[in-house]
Amino acid sequence: MTTFDLASTTLRELNSALHAASDGTFTIVNPQGAHAVAAGIDSPIDVTVRGSVGYYCAGMHQQGTVRIEGNASTGLAENMMSGRVHITGNATMSAGATAHGGLLVIEGNAGSRCGISMKGVDIVVGGNVGHMSGFMAQAGNLVVLGDAAGDLGDSIYEAEIFVRGSVESLGADCIEKDVEAEHLATLERLIGESGLDADPAEFRRYGSARTLYNFAVDDIDAELAAAGGAS
Amino acid sequence: MTERWNLRESYTYDRNVIAEIQRAANTGIYRIRGWGAKRELPTLDDLVVLGASMSRYPLEGYREACGTDVVIGAETSERPVQLDIPVTIAGMSFGSLSAQAKESLGRGANAAGTSTTTGDGGMTPEERGHSKTLVYQYLPSRYGMNPNDLRKADAIEVVVGQGAKPGGGGMLMGQKINQRVAEMRTLPEGIDQRSACRHPDWTGPDDLEIKIIELREITDHQVPVYVKVGAARPYYDTALAVKAGADAVVVDGMQGGTAATQDVFIEHVGIPTIAAIPESVRALQELGVHRGSVKLIAAGGMRSGADVAKSLALGADAVSIGTAALIAIGDNDPAYEDDYRALGSSAGYWDDFQAGNDPAGITTQDPELASRLDPEIGGRRLANYLRVLTQETQIIARACGKSHVHNLEPEDLAALTVEAAAMAKVPLAGTTWIPGVS
């Protein structure tokens, strides 16, 4: 196991070492809220961060595992592609933004815009999510064990949102949908993988009404022409 | 109409205005189109170049050297961008353009020694393969955004906005969202895609600074980072982009082209390129980075070497072209006049880039139409055009006695209109008057 002390190692030294590694276990101590900690990993390494981090921790993460024992600021695991990012505390805004794949687990609460524009990632939040979570979410699953604040899933595409607690309000074009057997299976799997504990039967499902997918265009001239009338 | 001299067209309600009111009333949806602003605007044509005279020596047009190279990111990046000419190809996505069009742009840029740019839809292996120097756009939608492609790029361009629509997000209409385009963007096929106008994980210049650090960390500080803004408040935007750590600022004036935007946006939001460049330059100068560590790339309505030379004289380090590059590879070609007519348009007028039925095979995903464009010929045409732009720029620079196009300066210019003098901050021709300055 290799330990990096961010009180005495630069961010550049840390990240270049993580990028150069093809396997192994790494511990980062004294992160002191640094930004872009462990960003851009692309190998099956195992990284533990002891303490809280700033913006974009594990940004664009691939393959390996990053575990943060603390809290994270904006953009945790933004655009992650694969692998696993797991935080024991809370994450502020835009956690998992635009992420394409992998699993992001937030044991505590997530701030606003959790899973914004998500494109295939699975996100499991043990606590609550802030307003506008799942905004324009395109694909993947957002599982919330607590409550969701206002405008959940605004302008959502084909992502699925599951909430166990209350939903303050749904955003434009987001509706509640039936929970079928396949969704229970998804929940069962994701809750299991996250290591959190909840009964899949307690969740409600939200997704796109698909009314915003295409522009609504009237065509009076065509209608009149078809009816044989003057236009 | 000469036979009916009693008819008078209204200036306020001309035929275009009437047609638009009728179209809006018929459909209930605002007009969406491609191209850029079509109304009359102050342009670089409102400036003239002062050739050498008694007090200045010209250089021999055909003999003496006049450098045209541009280097971006020399101080921050392991692999700075090195361009042979001060004209780059602007960001235009695969999706908005056919694969053949993207390939033509790549081939033309390679031959002329400059860069091409991806767009709102990610990087295709073909465009990477066909472009020697490829700038990867980092857009609010993050469609197709992927760290592997990021690392394949020769530069990263964080797009805050574009000139055709400062404050607006991208658009791609359902006709162009075929299976491949849909998969690249993780969207259902056939939807009218309206991409985000704000970045999902940063909200202001302080955040952007951290975002640029992240991008540099992920790419191990290999390549430069640009920031592209639509010209609205170029002085502040440029200063903030520099503060955020950009190696280059791309300022796109309101004439700038688009693949699909609301007409009201194209014609009414933003400021013209001639007004934007001096404001960006002022910010760079005040921060001590002009013609130094941060480069300025100006875009929006660049058509000729005269436009390039005047932009450089105003203080840009390079320009970027979109519409002109498409015209060079075959857009609005009169050879397709019958097809344009069938679409209710005419060669020279056609601007429905959003529609996906481009007779020239450029702004389409229809395989049959796209096959009309031969990428090798398209690439040759673009390379020829880029060479002409470069030669014209050199002709003007040499006439002003400059051994490098970057030695052009505002002192080499005069304005033909009071407005241009005020915007460009050069004297009205024949006077020493710069409105607001002298």
Ligand SMILES: Cc1cc2nc3c(=O)[nH]c(=O)nc-3n(C[C@H](O)[C@H](O)[C@H](O)COP(=O)(O)O)c2cc1C
């Ligand atoms: C077909 C087309 C597609 C475009 N797509 C993008 C894009 O994806 N991202 C972007 O930043 N700008 C896009 N633009 C704007 C260009 O990058 C550039 O700013 C503009 O074309 C410059 O103005 P010009 O067309 O007058 O040269 C597009 C323009 C056109 C014509």
